[in-house]
Amino acid sequence: MIKNPLELYKHLDQSNCRRCLLPSCIAFSVAVIQGQKKLSDCPLLSAEKINELTGGIVRKKSMSEEQDAYLALLQEEIAQQDLKDIASRLGLPLKEETVGVKCLGKYFWINAQGGMASECHCNNWVHIPILHYLLQSKGLQPAGEWIDFPAIQDAGGKERFFAHRCEESMQQLVDEHTELFFEILDLFEAEEVRETEADKARILYPLPKVPFLINYWESEESFPSKLNILFDSKVSENTNVESVYMIGRGMVEMFHQLIIRHSSGELF
Ligand code: SF4
Known part of the structure; x- marks a missing residue:
């Protein structure tokens, strides 16, 4: 198993020839582990070597993949809840089977599956904290400190x-x-x-x-x-x-x- 760029680097030509369009073999190793390059992007790796290495590389999840996985988990949890209960616990508005959460002055509406709709752009950095808020917040008033x-x-x-x-x-x-x-x-x-x-x-x-x-x-x-x-x-x-x-x-x-x-x- 190849779990980090250094382990992969040992199998490369190490000539830093740049034919993979990256500045060095170590940069190529990092890109492969992060899923941004394929082994076949290095023309100096033989087909046999690619076959040998393929399947043995443990690709690191990108931050957005990790966020997507966490979001899916939160959505599963939301799907097991009653939005009406959440709305009443946190004092949030309900509209057409969705609960509204105000974020930076704009409403974001969450449905029973944890999907989100808004007049604004829906990003993970808004979606994840909102779902977490619905599931975990105690809805306490700020203390002013x-x-x-x-x-x-x-x-x-x-x-x-x-x-x-x-x-x-x-x-x-x-x-x-x-x-x-x-x-x-x-x-x-x-x-x-x-x-x-x-x-x-x-x-x-x-x-x-x-x-x-x-x-x-x-x-x-x-x-x-x-x-x-x-x-x-x-x-x-x-x-x-x-x-x-x-x-x-x-x-x-x-x-x-x-x-x-x-x-x-x-x-x-
Ligand atoms: S093409 Fe291969 S040998 Fe050349 S720099 Fe990229 S990884 Fe290294």
Whole structure:
């Protein structure tokens, strides 16, 4: 069995000839394990070698495949529930055999099989947290006390990723497009926070009763700009850390795309 790129690399020509259109044999090994290239894409592998290796490679699932598998699992669980019970437990609206969940100011409607419909684009980063919310949330009112990502239950090990991929990436967007960024937040029913130490602060609701507080400080003389994202202290009762992380990454990607669309004149 070949479970990692290094094991596959040992079987390659190792000449880095680039005929597979990748910069090196190790890059090719990684691409094969991730399912982005086939062994036959390397012309220096003989048919016998390809036969020998085929079937022995344990392909790593891509992130989107893992998300699809998790989504299917959540949909199975939803199919065993009564949407009316869920709606009454969480105080959500029902419409034509679907339950509505408001995410960033827009309704997403979930049917009995866990399928999702909305006037907005339906992405996994919205769909998965919404299904998880329907199944697991206690629907508690926010306490009004803010905590940072590391203080969320089971956040251990993910803090670095959240800081880098969510907070730092969002800060970069805000630094480069400050005014536009906050105009975009208004499209998602962001609430302005007036009494704050930050220069700008907005609260977004990617899930009901799960507020995200975005604080931004502009750069000033020798002080660089700063951005952090905080959560209500009841966050772990209403969702889980995986959903928070997924939403954080999804929002950054969505804001980035909207900024690109604005630059090409498609937005506003
Ligand atoms: S074609 Fe084969 S030998 Fe050449 S770089 Fe790609 S993997 Fe390596």
